[in-house]
Amino acid sequence: MVEESVDGFDAELVKEIEKRDYDNNDNNDKHSSSSSDSEIDNYAILKSARKNRLFGRQKPLHLVLGGGKSADIILWRNKQASTGVFSAATVIWLLFECAGYHLLTFLCHSLIFSLATLFLWSNLASFVNMSPPEFPKITVPEHLLVNFLLWVRAELNRAFITLRDVASGKDLKKFLSVIGLLWVVSVVGGWFSFLTLFYLVFVMLLTVPMLYEKxxxxxxxxxxxxxxxxxxxxxxxxxxxxxxxxxxxxxxxxxxx
The missing domain is CATH 1.20.5 (Single alpha-helices involved in coiled-coils or other helix-helix interfaces)
Structure with a gap:
């Protein structure tokens, strides 16, 4: 009796989610989208509690990936942002890998074009009855930089502890696993350049979680x-x-x- 009520609740929730997704595609309403994402997560939690999930996870994939805007981009729930990120990464890869552009040259050319455009705009605005450009005050938040450096510090310390445990000779299985993993990475790294390998990993990050969720x-x-x-x-x-x-x-x- 309880199982039948739960299944009935699942069916009603799925119908409501599909209705919300259809409305979101037509109206592009951000508030409805966030509400729909929350319902999808609740439905996934209900289903995950009754099934054995990959790596023993109990939370839905959206919450495992952070449950914020980054998770929406990775899982293509915000298709415009995901398309923009994927397109930007592809353009950068084509410029540096296929066209042979260099990073320093690209940065200098970008700054030259941006500064020249803003300079001309500022000086010609009064002659063509246009408002001059507004320059935003951009500052890096202190807490954001501190949190990033603390995260890097914690990851480096964890890596050093792992390397020390592996090199101590106490665990042969872990030693062989690390050696095997490094060897595989070295072989794969010989097939591609670092930029191409980074781009492939980025493409996998934007495709594999989305396909897995489906x-x-x-x-x-x-x-x-x-x-x-x-x-x-x-x-x-x-x-x-x-x-x-x-x-x-x-x-x-x-x-x-």
Whole structure:
């Protein structure tokens, strides 16, 4: 009886969300869009609580990605902003990678064009009956810079701690995992330039989460089956190979004592 009421609530909520999404596409109402996003998150929380999600997450993907404007852009809920970000990244990649433009040259040319346009506008405004340009007072907020530096500091400290643990020789599995990951990154880095690799990662960031959100039920089902199979294969590898390595055997005996 409870399950039937929950399913009925799901059906009504889905219909309401679809109606809100249709209205948002026609009217481009930001307040309705935020309300619709909140309902989508609530619906996803309800569904996630009854299913095994990828990496054991309980929150919907929108909340995992921050639940703000950045999550809307990554999941293409704000299509205009997502299209603008994707187009800007593509233009920058084409300029620097395909056209052979250099960063310093690009910055100087951009500043020259901007300053020349504003200078001419300021001087010719009185002759053509136009209002002179208004120059906004741009300042970097102190808390924003401090929070960014604190985040960088925390991530660097975490990286140093991880490297120290790996190099200490206490965990062979972690050492082999890190070495394997670095080797894969080095091989992939040899295929592309740094800018192209960064652009590909950026494109994946704007496409993979969006595609996953649309097909998360199927992806989670296949991922769970794949994870079970990986654990089976690892158990076989651990029994036949890893447990026979002297270093791991001595470490396991030392931990037991």
């Amino acid at each position: 097909h998360e039920d199927d992806v989670d089902t296949y991922a769970e089956k794949a994870w079970v199979e990986i654990k089976k294969q690892y158990a076989v590898l651990d029994e036949k190979v890893i447990q026979k390595i002297p270093i791991l055997t001595s470490q396991k005996n030392h931990k037991q004592h």
